[in-house]
Amino acid sequence: MKHEVVTLRGMVVHGDGYGRKIGFPTANLSRHGWARLQRKPRLGVWAGWVMLEGRPQKHRAGIVIGPRDRRGLPKLEAHLLDFSGDLYGRQLTFCLVAFLRPFRKYAQEADLMRAIQEDINTVRKANI
Ligand SMILES: Cc1cc2nc3c(=O)[nH]c(=O)nc-3n(C[C@H](O)[C@H](O)[C@H](O)COP(=O)(O)O)c2cc1C
Numbered sequence: 001m002k003h004e005v006v007t008l009r010g011m012v013v014h015g016d017g018y019g020r021k022i023g024f025p026t027a028n029l030s031r032h033g034w035a036r037l038q039r040k041p042r043l044g045v046w047a048g049w050v051m052l053e054g055r056p057q058k059h060r061a062g063i064v065i066g067p068r069d070r071r072g073l074p075k076l077e078a079h080l081l082d083f084s085g086d087l088y089g090r091q092l093t094f095c096l097v098a099f100l101r102p103f104r105k106y107a108q109e110a111d112l113m114r115a116i117q118e119d120i121n122t123v124r125k126a127n128i
Helices: 109-125
Strands: 003-013 027-029 044-052 058-068 074-080 091-101
Touching: 027 091, 044 074, 044 109, 058 091, 058 109, 074 091, 091 109
Parallel strands: none
Antiparallel strands: 003 027, 003 091, 027 074, 044 058, 044 091, 058 074
16 A cells, blocks of 8 residues: 555535435535645545544545546545544645555446455544
């Protein structure tokens, strides 16, 4: 696993709730800071940590730097492994530690769910 830490900081904004529907809720980060980022991370799925502003804990997370939308901005979202609760409006820091795989399209929702579960297992075991 190649380690190249990139940090992203921003507010949690409302997503479309699809992650929650398939059992993997994600916190969607505002993309306001993306254009100003000096080092842009590779698009895809990452293992990393998420920190909540003003709190000392770090939470393991599967982080998605998603495909770009038509404005050229990628989705920035994280599924926190050991956290459940409302993060809307909170300031988060994503630490991207290990690149896992490129984002891909799945024909079946079940295949996507299986892939995400594998990612989460990898994050849980990752030496990060
Ligand atoms: C760790 C993780 C990996 C994911 N990988 C993919 C992926 O490879 N392909 C995909 O379509 N969605 C993936 N998802 C789900 C998307 O991030 C997102 O929730 C889903 O695509 C909803 O898209 P929409 O907001 O455009 O409806 C992943 C989610 C997590 C938490």
